[in-house]
Structure formats: C-alpha cells, structure tokens
Amino acid sequence: MSERNVVLGVTGSIAAYKAVDLVSKLTQAGVSAYTVMTESATKLVGPASFRAITGLPVASRMFELESTFSIEHVSLAEAADLLLIAPATANVIAKVAHGIADDLLTCTALATRAPILIAPAMHTAMWENPATQANVKTLREQGIRFVGPAVGRLASGGFGEGRFAPVPEILGEALHILGQDGDLAGKRIVVSAAGTREAIDPVRFVGNRSSGKMGYALAEAARDRGANVALISGPTQLARPSGIDVNDVVTAADMLDAVRSACNEADALIMAAAVADYRPESAAETKLKKSEAELLLRLEKTDDILDSIRDVPVRVGFAAETENLIENARGKLEAKDLDLIVANNIGGPDAPFGSDENRATLVDAQGVEELPTMSKRELADRLLDRVRDRLAAN
Ligand code: CTP
Numbered sequence: 001m002s003e004r005n006v007v008l009g010v011t012g013s014i015a016a017y018k019a020v021d022l023v024s025k026l027t028q029a030g031v032s033a034y035t036v037m038t039e040s041a042t043k044l045v046g047p048a049s050f051r052a053i054t055g056l057p058v059a060s061r062m063f064e065l066e067s068t069f070s071i072e073h074v075s076l077a078e079a080a081d082l083l084l085i086a087p088a089t090a091n092v093i094a095k096v097a098h099g100i101a102d103d104l105l106t107c108t109a110l111a112t113r114a115p116i117l118i119a120p121a122m123h124t125a126m127w128e129n130p131a132t133q134a135n136v137k138t139l140r141e142q143g144i145r146f147v148g149p150a151v152g153r154l155a156s157g158g159f160g161e162g163r164f165a166p167v168p169e170i171l172g173e174a175l176h177i178l179g180q181d182g183d184l185a186g187k188r189i190v191v192s193a194a195g196t197r198e199a200i201d202p203v204r205f206v207g208n209r210s211s212g213k214m215g216y217a218l219a220e221a222a223r224d225r226g227a228n229v230a231l232i233s234g235p236t237q238l239a240r241p242s243g244i245d246v247n248d249v250v251t252a253a254d255m256l257d258a259v260r261s262a263c264n265e266a267d268a269l270i271m272a273a274a275v276a277d278y279r280p281e282s283a284a285e286t287k288l289k290k291s292e293a294e295l296l297l298r299l300e301k302t303d304d305i306l307d308s309i310r311d312v313p314v315r316v317g318f319a320a321e322t323e324n325l326i327e328n329a330r331g332k333l334e335a336k337d338l339d340l341i342v343a344n345n346i347g348g349p350d351a352p353f354g355s356d357e358n359r360a361t362l363v364d365a366q367g368v369e370e371l372p373t374m375s376k377r378e379l380a381d382r383l384l385d386r387v388r389d390r391l392a393a394n
Contacts, residue, residue, distance in 0.1 A: 012040025
C-alpha cells in the first residue's frame with residue numbers, strides 16, 4: 001500500500017470524529033491519506049488532528065491548499081487512487097449524485113477518475129428519504145461503492161439505519177479497492193482459520209487455543225493484494241473482514257466440506273486452521289452429568305483436509321510443533337505433498353496463540369528460511385510472496 005494515495009473526504013456529520021481513527025488506520029496500513037474537509041466538518045473536528053496523524057496537508061477551502069498541489073481539486077483528483085468520503089452526509093451524497101461541485105471535496109469528486117467509496121452517516125429519516133435513496137441508486141449505477149450505513153444508536157438518540165459503518169469495515173473496503181490491481185489480482189485464494197470444535201455434549205466441546213489471527217491476517221493480506229479470497233473460519237472473536245467471502249464452520253467435518261467447495265477453481269489453498277485431529281466418537285444428546293467418578297471419552301480420527309484436497313495448484317500448510325520443528329515440518333510437507341509449510345514452535349513462552357506476532361520458519365522443497373519475529377500481517381505477506389512466486393512458476 002506504500003505508494004497508494006487516498007483522498008479522504010470528511011463532511012459535516014457528527015461521526016466526523018471517527019474519521020480521525022479511520023485516517024490513523026489508513027496511515028498505519030501504509031496509505032498516504034490526504035484529507036479534504038467540508039466547511040461544516042471543520043466545525044466538528046479540527047484539521048490539525050488529520051494533519052498530525054497523516055503528516056500530510058489537509059484542505060478545506062478551494063485555492064487554500066497548503067501543499068504542492070497546484071490547481072488543488074484537479075491535482076488531488078488526479079493523485080487519488082481512491083476517493084473515500086467518510087462520513088458522507090445526505091447533502092454531499094446529493095451533490096455528488098448531481099455533479100454539483102461547489103467546494104473542494106465535491107470538485108474533487110467530480111474531477112477524479114479514481115474509484116469512489118462512500119460511508120454515509122446520518123439520521124435514519126434522512127437516509128430513508130426517497131431523495132437520498134434515489135441519489136444512492138444513481139451513484140451505485142455509476143459504479144460508486146457504499147459501505148454502511150449500519151443499524152444502531154444514532155447521535156440524535158434514536159435507533160435505526162444511518163450509523164457510520166465500523167471503521168475496520170470501511171478500512172477493509174478501502175484496502176480491498178486499493179489492492180485490486182495487486183500482485184494477486186485475478187487469483188482465487190482459499191484460507192482456513194481458527195480452531196474447530198468437536199462436540200462432547202450440547203455445551204462442551206474438544207477445542208484448541210487457535211485465535212484465528214494468522215488465518216485472518218492471511219485472508220486480509222491476500223484481499224489487499226487483489227485476490228478473490230474465500231475464508232473458511234472456525235469460531236473466533238475476530239471481526240469479519242470486509243471484501244472477503246466468509247464461511248463460518250464449527251467442526252472439522254464442516255470445514256472439510258466448506259474448504260472442498262471453496263477450492264473449486266482455486267489457485268491456492270492455505271490451511272492456517274487448527275483442525276481437530278480427533279473428535280468424540282459420538283456426542284451426547286443431553287448434557288453429561290458429573291455423577292461418575294471418571295468420564296472416558298473415546299475419540300476417533302477426523303479426515304485430514306489438506307491431505308485430502310490435492311487438486312489445487314498451490315497448497316500451504318502450517319505445522320505447530322513443540323519439538324523437532326524442522327524435521328516434523330518437512331515430514332508433513334512430504335506426506336501431504338505441499339508446496340510450502342509454515343513451521344511454528346508452540347512450546348515455551350513464545351507460543352503464538354492469541355498474539356499479534358508470530359515467529360515462523362518456512363520450509364519447502366528448496367530449503368528452510370527462518371524468519372524473525374514479526375506481525376502476523378507481515379508474516380502473511382511473506383507467505384503470500386511465496387505463493388505468488390509459486391503460482392508464477394507453475
Ligand atoms: N490439517 C488439516 N486437517 C486435519 C488436521 C490438520 O487440514 N484434520 C492441516 C492443518 O490446517 C495444518 C496442517 O494440516 O495446515 C498440519 O496440521 P498439524 O495438526 O500440525 O499436523 P498433523 O498433520 O495433524 O500432525 P500432528 O498432529 O501429528 O503434528
């Protein structure tokens with residue numbers, strides 16, 4: 001994302017303060033965000049906040065942009081890889097829909113050839129008003145995308161549709177659009193994430209400590225590089241990433257079915273999920289009572305998903321080991337005929353469960369690459385570099 005420019009249009013909605021968080025997340029993702037504020041937005045939140053976070057100029061009035069941009073609206077419009085209007089009022093949506101260009105933001109919207117993404121935020125009645133709905137329809141027909149509004153509590157005290165979409169959702173959509181011509185454009189990548197759960201009775205299960213963070217980081221990184229991503233997820237607390245087709249499953253058997261159907265015409269399968277190797281032979285239909293001194297659970301093997309899906313050009317596995325890391329990883333690489341395996345040492349205090357960081361070793365037929373500790377997102381990108389190279393070599 002390091003060479004991508006977003007023009008962030010902030011308009012006079014009460015949600016304008018949330019745009020500060022949004023611009024911060026965009027900046028953290030490596031995007032250069034140039035903020036353009038409407039006059040009324042500047043009454044709700046100060047331009048200095050955006051300037052401080054982005055380190056880039058903030059503009060509101062035409063011909064007053066404190067930057068190298070010469071003819072402001074035109075140069076901003078041309079520099080943009082995405083115009084993101086967040087939050088967008090009914091008024092600005094109406095102006096953009098009708099080609100009205102009476103301030104820097106609406107001029108930029110009219111002059112840009114970049115994709116436009118709009119995150120509306122307004123009172124429910126204004127959102128539902130037929131005039132607004134007609135304007136939204138007009139814009140959608142022109143290919144302009146919308147994220148939200150969400151349903152929830154509104155600044156007016158009421159409850160309904162019109163709330164600014166959650167920042168991670170807007171960020172996800174924005175990165176998805178920015179990544180569309182990335183190095184995985186046109187590739188279909190199936191990622192599995194989180195642990196499966198195998199029922200013991202209606203309330204208890206056999207599970208594991210996987211948080212799902214590695215798989216979600218992979219899915220988001222692939223999305224941001226232009227891939228068409230299918231994410232098959234076990235139960236997790238993580239927010240659903242936008243721009244990704246998510247299929248929620250619970251058991252290893254469900255995951256097998258979901259991964260198999262997602263793999264139809266897939267270019268790569270990355271199994272980051274911690275799939276149960278064993279499940280109770282049968283789950284009790286009613287809750288087990290602690291009447292006995294001991295309880296014996298008979299477990300049976302589940303199917304190995306990665307091993308049984310072989311007709312995908314590039315297949316990547318994870319090996320979670322407490323000993324003989326490389327040797328065991330290499331054994332799995334060969335046994336499951338994988339292109340690459342990501343070996344994680346899960347013994348000791350550095351176990352990656354639930355952490356945002358991971359220390360992994362990549363093992364393939366060519367050799368072993370020990371990576372330093374890095375964020376799961378960075379690791380995801382390193383892994384996807386390998387997937388991309390492998391796809392190119394095929
Ligand atoms: N895997 C799978 N289906 C299973 C079990 C594991 O697809 N039923 C995948 C995992 O998602 C991972 C890889 O296989 O990508 C390795 O999983 P792991 O549990 O570490 O290894 P196993 O082969 O199950 O061997 P062991 O448990 O003996 O270490």
